Amino acid sequence: MTDAQEWLADFHPKPLHAYLDATVREFGNRPAMDFLGKGWSYGEIGEMVERTAAGLQAMGVGKGDKIGLCLPNTPYYTVFYFAVLKIGGIIVNFNPLYVERELSFQARDAGVRTMVTLDLKVIYDKVEAVRREGSLDTIIVCPMAEILPQPKKLLF
Secondary structure, three states: OOHHHHOOOOOOOOOHHHHHHHHHHHHOOOEEEEEOOEEEEHHHHHHHHHHHHHHHHHOOOOOOOEEEEEOOOOHHHHHHHHHHHHOOOEEEEOOOOOOHHHHHHHHHHHOOOEEEEEOOHHHHHHHHHHHHOOOOOEEEEEOHHHHOOOOHHHHO
């Protein structure tokens, strides 16, 4: 075996969400994420992913469905990313800085019917306008205050 192939010797491909599951089992109590001073362990992230995946399935979202993530870099992005993968959905990333026209075009072009976003007016209003014009059926709105530590959450 050549040096270039050695790293492949013990590689056994599996779905990306399976790597998170393994990390949760092995390192569940360890810190996984910090967002503006509020932290979560791998176990907490894993639990949120499981609950979110179950919630998406309860909404009728499943394998092959395209879910738009119009989220900035927040814990919600990580949770929904892995939850969508876990149920076999397809992630379509949207730039939260896009204007309504760009969001609408991308949603129609990609066949996205469900979009995840924050309750921040600057993002939510654009996504809601896209839903009103018929490009989306459902918006899942994530509360920004819930992922902020005290006293920052008081600002929202």
